[in-house]
Amino acid sequence: MDTILLFVEANTTGTGMLALHKAQALGFQPVFLTNKPDRYLGLEQFDGPVITCDTNDLAALCKAIEKHFDPGRLAGITTTSEFYVETVARLAARYGLPCNAPDAIAACRHKGRTRRILHSAGIQQPDFFDVASPDEIPTALAKIGLPCVVKPADDTGSYAVRLCHTAAEVEEQTRHILAMATNVRGQATARTALIESYLDAPEYSVEMFSWQGQALCLGITEKHLLPPPSFVEHRHIFPAPLPNDIATQIRESVALALAAVEFTHGPSHTEVKLTADGCAIVEINARLAGGMIPELITLVTGLDLLEQQCYAAVGRQPRLEHHTKGFAGIQFLVAPSAGTLREVRGVDAAAALDGIAEVRITARPGARVSPARSAYDRLGFVIAQGATYDETARRLEEATALIELIVQ
Numbered sequence: 001m002d003t004i005l006l007f008v009e010a011n012t013t014g015t016g017m018l019a020l021h022k023a024q025a026l027g028f029q030p031v032f033l034t035n036k037p038d039r040y041l042g043l044e045q046f047d048g049p050v051i052t053c054d055t056n057d058l059a060a061l062c063k064a065i066e067k068h069f070d071p072g073r074l075a076g077i078t079t080t081s082e083f084y085v086e087t088v089a090r091l092a093a094r095y096g097l098p099c100n101a102p103d104a105i106a107a108c109r110h111k112g113r114t115r116r117i118l119h120s121a122g123i124q125q126p127d128f129f130d131v132a133s134p135d136e137i138p139t140a141l142a143k144i145g146l147p148c149v150v151k152p153a154d155d156t157g158s159y160a161v162r163l164c165h166t167a168a169e170v171e172e173q174t175r176h177i178l179a180m181a182t183n184v185r186g187q188a189t190a191r192t193a194l195i196e197s198y199l200d201a202p203e204y205s206v207e208m209f210s211w212q213g214q215a216l217c218l219g220i221t222e223k224h225l226l227p228p229p230s231f232v233e234h235r236h237i238f239p240a241p242l243p244n245d246i247a248t249q250i251r252e253s254v255a256l257a258l259a260a261v262e263f264t265h266g267p268s269h270t271e272v273k274l275t276a277d278g279c280a281i282v283e284i285n286a287r288l289a290g291g292m293i294p295e296l297i298t299l300v301t302g303l304d305l306l307e308q309q310c311y312a313a314v315g316r317q318p319r320l321e322h323h324t325k326g327f328a329g330i331q332f333l334v335a336p337s338a339g340t341l342r343e344v345r346g347v348d349a350a351a352a353l354d355g356i357a358e359v360r361i362t363a364r365p366g367a368r369v370s371p372a373r374s375a376y377d378r379l380g381f382v383i384a385q386g387a388t389y390d391e392t393a394r395r396l397e398e399a400t401a402l403i404e405l406i407v408q
Contacts (some may be wrong), residue, residue: 157375
């Protein structure tokens with residue numbers, strides 16, 4: 001049986017490197033394709049093939065793959081990076097491998113396109129307006145009003161997302177987004193800003209897994225954000241403590257949204273707001289959740305979603321049966337001020353506390369840091385478990401209180 005499983009890039013929070021080892025443990029032959037190996041902390045511990053090539057150019061990527069492998073021997077292609085889900089879909093379609101339709105993934109990657117599809121389907125979401133030129137800002141504001149959210153149409157990790165209270169702030173942020181020709185991975189951007197109504201409501205993410213067109217909800221994650229104007233997620237707790245009727249409403253809303261964009265295969269991570277009028281879709285991510293949420297799910301349910309992603313990528317039916325027991329949460333560490341990170345104290349003491357599953361520092365000493373404006377500015381995390389929601393939250397707070405980030 002062909003077992004070569006290609007990974008095109010990865011996220012950088014730890015899940016991506018973990019996926020390579022998971023695939024290896026399952027008996028696959030994982031191969032990692034990247035344009036910058038030193039981007040990934042921990043890649044040096046992977047003993048499989050690492051191919052350096054231009055992963056932002058589909059033709060160059062195909063050439064590199066075909067140089068090293070007979071495409072007929074490939075079992076599957078996947079990624080844990082939002083930036084490469086469309087690339088993977090196009091490669092899988094080219095080589096006849098299991099995946100979503102490329103157009104479905106493109107619809108998820110471009111938030112404006114997602115909005116238009118959901119609007120046509122009558123699915124609740126924020127009011128929105130695509131802006132490709134500063135000249136369109138007055139028209140957008142006339143429709144959306146203030147305050148509003150301004151964000152790139154095709155980025156991730158809350159990068160360049162801002163809550164704006166004045167027309168001047170909207171113009172400043174929109175011009176900033178329109179001027180960004182490439183993203184953090186060096187890919188060409190859509191050069192489009194999305195101006196949306198601001199929904200001041202609790203936020204959740206819905207972790208689904210689709211197989212043969214059927215979407216199964218694996219759970220709902222409660223999300224906590226740092227204060228605006230940015231929208232940085234700094235704590236997740238799984239599962240979210242929701243009444244059954246509210247959880248059902250959220251699950252049904254997300255299932256309708258996935259059907260509208262024709263997402264049919266593999267993991268998805270959909271962010272929603274629970275407003276007074278019901279569940280509103282914020283965005284659909286056509287991939288497994290980042291931010292170590294899959295690890296929280298494993299701690300609570302025993303279900304390893306990275307393993308199931310590998311199975312789905314090669315066309316094997318995922319094993320999604322699970323039982324929920326207890327809670328797990330993650331608290332991200334952020335810099336108290338701008339400067340150079342000199343030292344991190346208290347890690348061992350925090351890790352020794354009851355219920356602490358992991359403490360990890362992802363920033364290197366000597367790195368320039370600043371108060372978080374996106375997920376890229378987070379410096380590490382603490383993961384805790386508890387029998388109850390309150391116990392889990394308390395353990396996160398106690399552990400993070402022991403950790404001191406020394407910034408000069």
